[in-house]
Every structure is written in C-alpha cells, then in structure tokens.
Amino acid sequence: MLETTIAAIRAADEAAMAAARELHGRLTKPAGSLGALEELSVRLAGLAGVCPPPLPEPAAVAIFAGDHGVHAQGVSPWPQEVTAQMIGNFLAGGAVVNAFARQAGASVTVVDVGVATPLPTDPAVLDPAVLDPAVLDPAVLDPAVPRLVVASVRQGTRDLTVTAALTRDEALAAVQTGIRIADELIDAGAGILLTGDMGIGNTTPAAVLIAAFTGADPLDTTGRGTGVDDPTYAHKVAVVRAALARHTPDPADPLGVLAAVGGLEHAALAGLILGAAARRTPVLLDGVIAVSAALAAAAFAPAAVDAMVAGHRSAEPGATVALRHLGLDPLIDLGLRLGEGTGALLALPVVTGAVRVLHEVATFDSAGVAEK
Numbered sequence: 211m212l213e214t215t216i217a218a219i220r221a222a223d224e225a226a227m228a229a230a231r232e233l234h235g236r237l238t239k240p241a242g243s244l245g246a247l248e249e250l251s252v253r254l255a256g257l258a259g260v261c262p263p264p265l266p267e268p269a270a271v272a273i274f275a276g277d278h279g280v281h282a283q284g285v286s287p288w289p290q291e292v293t294a295q296m297i298g299n300f301l302a303g304g305a306v307v308n309a310f311a312r313q314a315g316a317s318v319t320v321v322d323v324g325v326a327t328p329l330p331t332d333p334a335v336l337d338p339a340v341l342d343p344a345v346l347d348p349a350v351l352d353p354a355v356p357r358l359v360v361a362s363v364r365q366g367t368r369d370l371t372v373t374a375a376l377t378r379d380e381a382l383a384a385v386q387t388g389i390r391i392a393d394e395l396i397d398a399g400a401g402i403l404l405t406g407d408m409g410i411g412n413t414t415p416a417a418v419l420i421a422a423f424t425g426a427d428p429l430d431t432t433g434r435g436t437g438v439d440d441p442t443y444a445h446k447v448a449v450v451r452a453a454l455a456r457h458t459p460d461p462a463d464p465l466g467v468l469a470a471v472g473g474l475e476h477a478a479l480a481g482l483i484l485g486a487a488a489r490r491t492p493v494l495l496d497g498v499i500a501v502s503a504a505l506a507a508a509a510f511a512p513a514a515v516d517a518m519v520a521g522h523r524s525a526e527p528g529a530t531v532a533l534r535h536l537g538l539d540p541l542i543d544l545g546l547r548l549g550e551g552t553g554a555l556l557a558l559p560v561v562t563g564a565v566r567v568l569h570e571v572a573t574f575d576s577a578g579v580a581e582k
Contacts, residue, residue: 211386212465212481212510218488222256222516229261236573240582246539247564250519254565257490257516262568266402266492266561268351269316270395271307271551272482273300273406274388276324276474277366279375280453281411285446288410288436290366291327296408298330300550301356307406307550311353314558316404318356318551321391323384324474326366329358351398361387363474370415370453374470381469381477388481389488396489402561403486403493404521405500406551407475410436413526416502417450418471420528422459423505424535433498433526433547464509472506479503484510487517494561496554497524497547501532508536519561522546522553 230252235241242248254263275297281290299305300320303312311318322329363383367375376384395403413435420431428450434443457470468477480503486493487507495501495518507514520533523540525547533540541557574581 211389212382215389215484215488216511219484219511219513221513222253223259224256226259226261227252227256230255230568233261233568236575237567237571238574238577238579239571244567246541247560247567250561251564251568253516254492255568257492259490263565264401265565265569268400269314269402269404269558270351270400271311271316271318271404271406271555272391272395273307273318273320273408273551274323274475274478275320275408276412277326277409278411278415278473279367279369280371280414280449282369283371283449284442285414285449286411286436287438287442290410293408293410294325294327294329297322297325297358300408301358303356305550306548306552307555308356310552310555314555315353316555316558317351317353319359319391319395320356321359321387321478322362323387323478324363324366351395351400359391363387367473370418370471371449371456374457375415375472376469376474376477378465378469381465381472384474384477385465385468385481388478389485392482392485392489396486396491401491402558403482403491404551404554404558405479405482405493405496405503407479407496407499407549409473409475412473412475412499414446414449415471415473415476416498417528418453419467419476419502419505420532421450421454422467422471423461423509424531426531428454431528431531433528435526461509464506468506475499476503476506480506480510483507483518484514487511487514491517492519492561493517494519494521494554494557496521496551497549498526498529498532499549501529501536504536505532521557524553
C-alpha cells in the first residue's frame, strides 16, 4: 500500500497554477491585495490540477492517538492514562477540538493506533453506539457524531532511549493505517483533511524526528510540551540528544526514522498526509506533532509537500524549524500548543476563503468595473 500510494503522488500542475494566477489578475481587486491567500489558492489549484480548485469542504479531522515508552523517562508531568481519558472526552464531544469542529462543521474521527491503557467505554462516559471496533464507515461524515476507529498496532511504543520505539513492520502498519483513513474519509466525500493527535509525551519523539530530518540541534527542536519546569525541560533535551546518539537515524530512510524514534501517531499522520497527496486532496497541518510527521511524509515523497497547508505556527520551537525545512508559511500564529487539531480547525476558514475568491469574485469585465 505504501509503495502504491507514493507512486500516485505527483507534483503540482503548473498549468492550473498559471491559470489561477491569471484569474487573480482579472478579479475586481488590486493585484496581490489578498497577500498570502492568493498564493494559497494558486497552490490548491496546482494540487487539484484545475482552476478554480474544488472548495475544501466538507472538512474531516482525523485524530491519531498513541502512547510512548519514553514517558518512563519523566518527560511529561501528565500520567499516561490521560491519553485514553482524552479519547473518551473527544468521543463525548467535550474537548476543545470538538468545540472548534462544531463551529467549522467538520467531522471528527478518533483513531486508536497505539494507546497503552484501556479506552473508557462506560456508558456514563461514552455512548457505546459511537464505537466502531473495526473500521470507519465511509458512508457518512457527520459533524455532530465523533467516531472511534480501533486500529491499534501495539499498546504504546518502546522507550526510544533504550531501544527502537517500533519495529519497521510496526511503523509500516501505522503508516498504512493513516493511508487507509485518508482514503476512507475522502471516499466519504471529505474535501480537506485536518490532522489531529493525542498522546502524552508525544512532543519528545516529535523533537527527535524534527532534529533527525532537519539536522537541527535538539535545543532548537525541543519545547516544553504540556508545560514542564526548567529542570524537566533540560532533562527532555538530554533525552532527545540521547535518542539521536543511540539511533543515528538516517533521513534518507523515513520508515527507519519513524521506527527508531517516532510514535505510532506520528507514523499514522505521515500516512494520512501521503494518502491525501495521492488523492490530490489538501491536508491542513496542525501543530508540532503534525509537522514532524509531515517531514517524514516529505522524505517518502517530496511532492507530498504540495498537498500540505500549514494551519498555524505552534508555540513549540520545533514546529518553526520543521515548517522552515518544508518551505511552508503558517496561516495563523496565536501561540497555540494544545494539539488535537485545534489550530488547523481555526485556520480552516482561511483556506476556504482563499478558494472561494476564485469561485465567486467577479472579474473586471463581468462586473463592468474599470481597471487601473
């Protein structure tokens, strides 16, 4: 599946991009007056291979959840059980991502790709009717009903300071889960995919991944995650350095990098991005977990970057390092560091607006407006 997906990814269509730039020049506005929105719409035309590109709707958020063996090193003050507890909150509709998704009219699909503790299924916490233990039903994208897909590869990764976090087969299984979810959401009618993540301790492997793929110093790729004090932050940087020294991951071997130092949600997000790119569907990236996964996707298939839209600039420093390496400019910068897909959802109206301009704004000729 991975090889077939990579083979289907093509670079942006230059003719469609040229047509979008030409159309922008005829719309009733000063040339370039919409700034970054104009180039975004041009990029989306290139991805779709047509001008104007399809409106990016409906939107579907895919939240991949997993736990991490490196949590044993004390890199997060939060107990690992919170990952599973937050899945219950997502499915009950009580998280920030749910509030933002309702506002945006986006569906929410939660994928257990490697949670270490049992998921909450008590009816007092979660209506079991929303559980699907096998596969997402692609027949409907209902913004009002969050759904769960159980696709666990293993119950959390191994401790990357001691051994490889995953085997290559496990990393591949997670990547292919992401590809499958992308296909199912697009088959169900999604016009844009949004990345989401949940996993206590997952900013540590994200920092290792970003350092591995970009060559940046761990001090520049490691942030405070869910909020750690100075001694814990210094320890976290040391953990990232130790992981890089132990594994010496090769960025030319993205599956090997994901296996050695990644998380199951990172690998699945890389697959989601590759799956979207193969289907020429935009994928709106969230924060540092998403952009670390995007680096892996770009290493698998450089043209996959053409499908990526950077939703926001996370407060985690590694996110800026990764975006710079990918050549992506974030649409918004609000100092967010929550994850879940929240920043991507806030950026979604910007993406939709950029495309709607090409569909709905009159040209000077059609409106009878004199040009400069």
